[in-house]
Amino acid sequence: MTKTIENNGITLRMAGDERREQILRVAIKLFSLNGFRGTTTKKIAEQSGVSEAMVFRHFATKDELYSAILDHKSCGIDNGILPWEEDSIERKAIAEKNDYNVFYNFALKAMQHHETDEDFMRLLLFSKLEDHELSEMFFEQFVSPLYEFLGSYIKERQLDGVFREIEPKIIVRSFLGMIIHHSLNNILWDKKRSLLDISNEEAAKNFTEILLNGVKK
Amino acid sequence: MTKTIENNGITLRMAGDERREQILRVAIKLFSLNGFRGTTTKKIAEQSGVSEAMVFRHFATKDELYSAILDHKSCGIDNGILPWEEDSIERKAIAEKNDYNVFYNFALKAMQHHETDEDFMRLLLFSKLEDHELSEMFFEQFVSPLYEFLGSYIKERQLDGVFREIEPKIIVRSFLGMIIHHSLNNILWDKKRSLLDISNEEAAKNFTEILLNGVKK
DNA sequence: AATACAAGTAAGTAAGCACTCACTTTGTCT
């Protein structure tokens, strides 16, 4: 077993697994900032503090390095359990049919997550534009189940006679549109919040109120 | 004056201006598909049916070619007049304070435009991620005035006592979120409409109804 | 202390990139 040794604060040697993970972290950061094509293996090596040869010892090709991100960043999915399924507040709100809490809590958690993982949002956008597999995987494993989840709650509330008879998927799209577009504005287009500067709580509250008043009977 | 000559359907020689515009059109297409970094001057030359040297006769550098797009694609702005300002239906709806028509017509026109100019949406996304100037320009010349336009109508209707007292910009963001997120889904994430397959008219109708019920007193 | 193996590197290679230059072809105008 090799051990990490420090000398004047500069790491000299690492165990294989540690180095592998470090290179991966650097790669994720650079891919999210500059895209796949805009990131060179040389830059990845430099920022990892090793020679380019080491990058290729751990990952046979640049493509393999990209693919390894798929395993590392599992789209926020914990061994098959989706984040809204294991959120106790969300589950309670659904059980109680507390519409406001269901949508407010979902929106807030989503926007908080976007805020703490800007890299992933940029990675997703790049992967779609540059035509890599990450976006497809995310769509199948995350977005599709999400439409199912929110859609079925809305259908339930329509049967309860509380929501108007609108195609549930359109309601889901409207709500996700508000949330995702807002996050995209904050992360990408208007980082300085010159158009609109509100807290996640305020945004979640307003989006939820507009949606619920919009679909309630 | 040179003239375009055809031989067996293959264009042999073009006037300078014609060739310049053709190269620009090809470049726009390729940049929108593969991004700036993903597009080579060789490919641009090939698809334009000329040698690489000709590309550099018309545009000194690849960067200059990108910048020329800014003049060509003026973001849908006709010498300073924004599309919603010259739309007669929109102006009529605003004069009559017909809320449904104001929002429905805006949403429909926007989504129709997105549909016919997918290239521009991809170009915008790429330009933001790859950090080019196009997105900045679009933001200042188009998005900012749009918030002003919709925001001031909403404020007016709040003073009329028809809309609830919500920060107008939040309402604008909610509405644009529905529209843009829907277009982005259609163009980028879900081209096959596997999640939701509705016409622009249906989408505009539903988004408008949800928003107006959401903000009306 | 010797060994053995993993971590690490310097210095490549071939292909691809943006960009150049010396040159040829073509249409127009006297």
Add this chain to the structure above:
DNA sequence: AGACAAAGTGAGTGCTTACTTACTTGTATT
């Protein structure tokens, strides 16, 4: 017909890229 300018090219340039090879260094175990 001959001169001239503009349209067009082939064969480069030097640089960067992903990836390789032959080699050195460090350390845990015997």
